[in-house]
Each structure stands twice: as C-alpha cells, then as structure tokens.
Amino acid sequence: MAQELAICTRGLTKQFERHIAVNNVDLEIQMGEVYGLIGPNGAGKTTLIRMLAMAEEPTTGEIYINGVRVAGYSDHFLSEDKSNSTLKRRLGYLPDDYPLYDELTVWDYLDYFARLYRLREPRRTQRLHEVLELIQLGNKRFSQISTLSRGMKQRLSLARTIIHEPILLLLDEPVSGLDPIARMQFREIIKALQEAGMTILISSHVLSDLAELCTSVGIMELGFLVESTSLQQLYQRLSRQQIFLSTLGNLEALVSEIKNHPFVEEWEVIRNKNSVRVNFTGSQADSAELLRSLVGSGIPLTDFHCTQEDLETIFLKLGHKQAS
Incomplete structure (x- = not known):
C-alpha cells in the first residue's frame, strides 16, 4: 500500500521530553493530491511537516515517500544516507519562517539555490526563467529582495522551493499574513503546480483557501490526526x-x-x-x-x-x- 502513495506514515510519533507533539499518526496521501492540514496552534502540524521533510527525527514510527522508507537515526539519519539524500532532492519544503537574503537580487537568489541543487547550464537558466514566469516576478528579476512586497517575497520563497522540480511539496502556513490579493495569486500558483502533477501538502489557518485548493484534508488535535478524508466525503458526512x-x-x-x-x-x-x-x-x-x-x-x-x-x-x- 505504501508503494502506491506519495506520503505514508505508520505510527508516527514525536515526543519532546514530556510533551507528545505528534501522536501515533497514520497518514496516507495519494500521488497528485493537494492535501490540506488544519488544526489549532499547537496541534502538531509543523512538527509533522518537519518530520516528512526530514528536518525532524521521529521518536517512533515510519515514513514512506513515494514508497521509499525514510531512514532514521538508527539508520544513520544524520549521515549522508544515500536513500535520504535522493528523497530530499525530490522534496520541496517551505517552512513558515524561512529567511530571505535581502541584499541579493531575485535572479541571484534563485540562481544560488539552483546551483546548490546542482542544476547545470543551459537547464539552470531555463529553469530560472520558468519559475519566474510561474510566480509572475519576471519583471523583478534584477530587483533587490529588500524592495519586494510581502506577497512577492512569499512567491519568491515558493520559487526557491520548486527550483529543483520536486515531485512532493510541503508548505507550512505559506499564506500567513498575506492580503487577499496576494493569497489569490499564491492559490493560482498552487493550482498550476497541481496541474503539472505535483503532490502538495499545505497547512493553513485560512480555511477558505484550503477549501478552494484541496482534494483531501486532515484535521489535527493535540497531536492526533482526528480526521483524514477527501473534502467531498467530509462535506457529505458533516456539512x-x-x-x-x-x-x-x-x-x-x-x-x-x-x-x-x-x-x-x-x-x-x-x-x-x-x-x-x-x-x-x-x-x-x-x-x-x-x-x-x-x-x-x-x-x-x-x-x-x-x-x-x-x-x-x-x-x-x-x-x-x-x-x-
């Protein structure tokens, strides 16, 4: 079953001293879905996403990305594990507080990350033009990041996240603090990425955005995944x-x-x-x-x-x- 899924977790748990942030979560996300993760502050959404992004080590449980098991500490999690390194190149992770380098131009910023992901010419320049067109910042490519609006900066952060053409995108509160127009622009980009075949997990407190974007939703409470179902089934059962x-x-x-x-x-x-x-x-x-x-x-x-x-x-x- 795990081999057919973009994301599959079994008994996934994360404990910080006496606090259990994520509690025995079994999550399944089909390939090509836009999956919305919702819940109050402190429900465990960010910790769950960080574990899926391999930025946080689970206490117990297993994670499969496209059928491949993510290695843990017992499997040399912190070493240059080939399995994890390969998986990371297929992931795009946008945390809710990722810093931008204000002194760089938009082009130099994206070029820097494209080089980190070892994109070679002529593909690197081609890819920069592609993502700038997608995020509608082509006319700002030579502008310093410090001059961009908040919405533009968030779209740039998304561009950095997808520069290496990941197949799975993990977005933690990507529209937090954006005005309605900026949120609409961000939604349109997400729709385009889904149409291109990307699987997307997105957490947000703006539920109207998720209702428009998502095919399925998961609801977290106190570390537990209390609901995980298609949006259509959720409406039929509870609306x-x-x-x-x-x-x-x-x-x-x-x-x-x-x-x-x-x-x-x-x-x-x-x-x-x-x-x-x-x-x-x-x-x-x-x-x-x-x-x-x-x-x-x-x-x-x-x-x-x-x-x-x-x-x-x-x-x-x-x-x-x-x-x-």
Missing part, C-alpha cells in the same frame, strides 16, 4: 445543507409555513435582512417541493437559495466535539 429565504412580507408568516416542514431541522431569523436561515435535511427534490409549497401559500419570496456549511464551520463543529 449540513442550509437554505436562505427572504420575503417581502411578514417574517412570522414565513416561519409559520416552514417550521412544521418535515425536513426543516431548525431555523434562525435574520430580521435586518427580513430573512430566515434553515438547516435542511432533505434532498434537492425536497427543497424544490418546499419552494413550491411556499409560493403556493402566497409567501412573497425574494430569495431562496441552498448552500452547505463551509470547511471552517465543520472544523469548529469538530473542535467542539473533541472538547466535549
């Missing part, structure tokens, strides 16, 4: 359907019509919008029947649309379950 209704008429008349409907679980009146939000357990056909019956009853509706609870709502709901 309630909601219907928003607005009326030109009397709100009480609208509530009177919907409150005894068999698929209306609960409702919330939003008076400043003359609207009602309903948690609805029925199918699309059932919601169409509700609409038909309201119109037939003479309710002057101005809005009737169905939606589902978003990833943030699901995460908060799961957090309450864990706490209780």
